[in-house]
């Protein structure tokens with residue numbers, strides 16, 4: 001079964017890292033990526049993983065969202081997204097960054113302790129309902 005939208009017959013020509021050591025020269029600072037949060041991903045890392053392991057419109061769950069790097073890549077790559085974080089400042093920051101367009105129907109972020117199974121299950125339920133409702137409201 002194919003897990004992505006990549007043309008695997010031409011995999012050598014695609015900019016997907018297949019080595020065990022990824023050499024990334026410069027952080028992608030384009031678009032919403034601001035590099036303001038300690039320990040944030042270089043955007044190229046989630047970008048590579050999303051394109052390698054998912055197809056367009058599939059859903060990505062990130063239990064430790066931080067400053068939204070993966071969400072911003074999901075928006076760019078047309079994937080749906082559910083993200084949780086325990087830090088309310090990050091939720092506020094990411095919500096502000098996402099206030100600008102059509103993608104609002106495709107993501108759900110919420111305050112959640114991702115080590116608490118009950119909170120995670122409740123939030124996933126809410127997120128699924130919210131995403132489905134938003135999709136049906138199109």
Ligand SMILES: C[S@@+](CC[C@H](N)C(=O)[O-])C[C@H]1O[C@@H](n2cnc3c(N)ncnc32)[C@H](O)[C@@H]1O
Nearest residue numbers: 039040041064066067068069085086087113114
């Ligand atoms: C290293 S940062 C993630 C950075 C993110 N990948 C980015 O690029 O911005 C880890 C995040 O996990 C959150 N976190 C830590 N413990 C958590 C928990 N139990 N539940 C949910 N979020 C948690 C922190 O608030 C922090 O924002």
